[in-house]
Amino acid sequence: MKRIGFIGLGIMGKPMAINLIKSGYDLVVYNRSQASVQELSKQGVEVAFSPMDVAKKVDVLITMLPNGPEVKEVLLGDNGAIYGLSKGKMVIDMSSISPVTTKKIASILAKKGIRMMDAPVSGGETRAIDGTLSIMVGAYKEDFSNYYDLLSAMGSNVTLVGEIGSGNVAKLVNQSIVAVNIAVVSEAFLLGAKCEVNPESIYEAIHSGLAGSNALQSKFPLMMEGNFEPGFTLELHRKDLKNILETAQSLDVKMPLTKMVTEFIEKLISDGEADKDHSAILKYYEKISSFNLV
């Protein structure tokens, strides 16, 4: 079996790497922070000293990093993976980054004959642990087929979207819809509560109709509990939203709703709520209307 490199053992990356180990893959890992590295080291995983060092030892390199600049640094920077990868090797970037950045990196790697696919995920920490992430893949069909089993060790819904960069395009579309769907749930239910109608009763009446959504179903109960433990943080959602708005601006696409919700999230973050779950968008609404849902 091929050796797999894994760089980026954060909240998402660590459980994803563990699922690869459980599926019998032979891992070499690198991570800036050492706590996760030591945990995986105890499970018999080889620890490398730099991205280049990982790259030299593996056939496939997976990266799971916060954003585009980190992916560029790890792949193309000093001691970057590009200096350890030889022709025909594969980079699978599972980070959520701008598809423009993905394409730039892929074209640089391609000059050395290194293949790349983007495979950002959705589903959050719980589904990363369960190995049931949705994985949106931008790749050549042949590469997708070849690495389908590998990706399936981390996710239950692995979809080829299109060419390289398409995975991140799907992720941007996803994150725009999620942010706005959560925001309007907050906005609308706050009106209902201010009308002195029990939000749970409204939920019962509408959740199976056209207003129904996975955001409503999964976030409404947390809003009612005032439980804003992540989940997926406002900080990370802001990062995705900024990638969306930059991409949209570069293509002259207008995204007024996404822009508006990004501003709400920025205000929340400047109020110290960065580490809350994105369902805490409710708190922005509670503030501007001086009224609480519960």
Place this chain on the structure above:
Amino acid sequence: MKRIGFIGLGIMGKPMAINLIKSGYDLVVYNRSQASVQELSKQGVEVAFSPMDVAKKVDVLITMLPNGPEVKEVLLGDNGAIYGLSKGKMVIDMSSISPVTTKKIASILAKKGIRMMDAPVSGGETRAIDGTLSIMVGAYKEDFSNYYDLLSAMGSNVTLVGEIGSGNVAKLVNQSIVAVNIAVVSEAFLLGAKCEVNPESIYEAIHSGLAGSNALQSKFPLMMEGNFEPGFTLELHRKDLKNILETAQSLDVKMPLTKMVTEFIEKLISDGEADKDHSAILKYYEKISSFNLV
């Protein structure tokens, strides 16, 4: 079996009345436009000459009208139903109107000992025909129990939300979410298309995740076909949105997303799109970004 009055035989009202007939109810109808009246008359339904005339002949009066002013006129205006209803009779207003208006009307009727419940619906013409509407009820519990079977002849999901007016509160919450969810699907998928990724592939990758919604599932295929036949018209959605914003303003609740999408719909209507399905919000985005989804 009680005699049922039915006023308002429009796109929704007519199939709802027909479902009552099919369930064996004895109907007396009134409608300003005569085409629907004649159709129901052929089915053996009694036709009355005014709302008052209907009211005199029935135990329960159902109204299904475009908006608050029409409901007020029919119930409280010249030859209005109030002059034909006696103590203990029941008015079920199934129109989607402002809950503030609902409460005002209910309190006027209550002075004559006439009971009222609000029971606005969602699901559109198709589900009105199928008798599978969602019906959101604001009523005393006892009244809800007494008229549950009657309502169930028109809908498959009949929910008691709370006191009188609560049905329309739930409907407002519903319509705000629906409008914004449709709008952000348009906004986000247009970005995806501009990135030269096939929208159908993006849909496949994201529709079962947190971005999934009933609006996405039911409207995305129509958007891809460019099929904007209603369904539910932009004109009617604007009416609901104006009721939402008026209610919100009167209660000092801020609804920035709902307000923004209302403005999009108003621009579409001033461009002559009033009779299109609300999924035609896509056309607003296509215009401002000078780019078409398909």
